[in-house]
Amino acid sequence: MVNRRYSQRIRTAFTLIELLAVVAIIGVLGLATVASYQAIASDVRRAGAVEEVKNMLTIARQRAIEDARPTALVFRPTITAPGVQQLEGIVAQYSGEAFPWIPDPESGDPGSINEPRTARFVPVGSGKPMQLAEGIGVAVPGHRISNLSDYSNSPTTDPMAYDGDVQYLTPSQFASKLPEAPGQMIGILFSGDGAVANIVHAADADWLWVDFNADGFQRYEGIDYCNRQDPAGFGLPDACPPVADGAAEPLSWSPPSAGCFVGARYRLSDGLHVATKDMWEDNEAERLPICQQHLDDEPLVVTGAWLAVYDDREAREQLDPMTWLDSSTDPVRRKAVSVRAASLREFIDANARQLHFNKFSGVPMEAANR
Numbered sequence: 001m002v003n004r005r006y007s008q009r010i011r012t013a014f015t016l017i018e019l020l021a022v023v024a025i026i027g028v029l030g031l032a033t034v035a036s037y038q039a040i041a042s043d044v045r046r047a048g049a050v051e052e053v054k055n056m057l058t059i060a061r062q063r064a065i066e067d068a069r070p071t072a073l074v075f076r077p078t079i080t081a082p083g084v085q086q087l088e089g090i091v092a093q094y095s096g097e098a099f100p101w102i103p104d105p106e107s108g109d110p111g112s113i114n115e116p117r118t119a120r121f122v123p124v125g126s127g128k129p130m131q132l133a134e135g136i137g138v139a140v141p142g143h144r145i146s147n148l149s150d151y152s153n154s155p156t157t158d159p160m161a162y163d164g165d166v167q168y169l170t171p172s173q174f175a176s177k178l179p180e181a182p183g184q185m186i187g188i189l190f191s192g193d194g195a196v197a198n199i200v201h202a203a204d205a206d207w208l209w210v211d212f213n214a215d216g217f218q219r220y221e222g223i224d225y226c227n228r229q230d231p232a233g234f235g236l237p238d239a240c241p242p243v244a245d246g247a248a249e250p251l252s253w254s255p256p257s258a259g260c261f262v263g264a265r266y267r268l269s270d271g272l273h274v275a276t277k278d279m280w281e282d283n284e285a286e287r288l289p290i291c292q293q294h295l296d297d298e299p300l301v302v303t304g305a306w307l308a309v310y311d312d313r314e315a316r317e318q319l320d321p322m323t324w325l326d327s328s329t330d331p332v333r334r335k336a337v338s339v340r341a342a343s344l345r346e347f348i349d350a351n352a353r354q355l356h357f358n359k360f361s362g363v364p365m366e367a368a369n370r
Helices: 004-012 016-067 312-318 330-351
Strands: 071-081 084-100 117-123 136-141 185-190 207-210 218-220 223-225 300-303 307-311 353-357 364-367
Touching: 016 071, 016 084, 016 136, 016 185, 016 307, 016 353, 016 364, 071 207, 071 300, 084 136, 084 207, 136 185, 136 312, 307 312, 307 330, 312 330
Parallel strands: 117 207, 185 300, 207 300
Antiparallel strands: 071 084, 071 185, 084 117, 136 307, 218 223, 307 353, 353 364
16 A cells, blocks of 8 residues: 555655755856856946045146146055055145256266156145055056067067057055066146146156155165266256265165166067167166165156056956066066066956046046047
8 A cells, every 4th residue: 555645745855856956056046146246346346446546636636726736646555464555646746856867876977968857746735645445456558668669570470569558557566475576656647737747847857756755865776866966067956965864875866777677578479578679778678767666665657648447456366467476587577577568458458447537627537448
């Protein structure tokens, strides 16, 4: 005789296969939900960061107009906790001082009166520097780096162009577990009428640097430079600012180039270096101090015509930062810089939110592309 109760219980229960199928469906739906949530959260992070950067730009522009003085919003990295780096935005204004950049302070070569002029800026405003959220990155196009390569010999095997607007420049990464090739200090410069500028017209200067500690010296790679002594008689002031008690005597003239190799180019297929021309000389190294190798460095600021705001944390998850590692050998550093430039360029173009400026009002606004 068949037990009807048992038979009915068997018919109404789930089989193991059915149960596993349900669990699998729930798992797939859960993964899709998590991925969707992560995408939404990333969009929200970028949107919030864009609004923060807009606010910073507005503050800097208003200050420029109010004081009728060249004013810059400069981004630099700061360590907020062990292994945690955030970018801070600092508003700085032209101090009224500008000097020619004299390239070799140790050889006694006074350089040329035609060397580019650099303007000293100082932070303005009160309170804590404005800080972006952890993991948010900012970049400017590298149009100030005129890296002209000759493609006549290899027009098809060397298609990668890191010149002008094609390359992005980003701040250095100091909180990483392994050292990366140095980045740059970037910013947006406003003239006294609030328009975006690339040179300091009031000082007839090509470049600017920010004296963050307002001591009168330009600190670079742990050394203070005064940009002032004039042993060759070019008519510059003949003395550096007073040296604080217990401080080391600063070197004369300007900080030297440190070999960031911003314009370095490599063919990623075979890793061969491609000869380049930099901003002023036919050689492979930049002649200006635009690397940031220490947190307290005061390098020349690379200003841009517009900004890109992106999720640096997401970039590092998708890309391979191990290929960006620094090295004591110049060829390896050049390759690291080039690989990072190529991979970040593609990521930023695909994922960043861009802030351009209205050519009439100077107000920052989002743009869909370059």
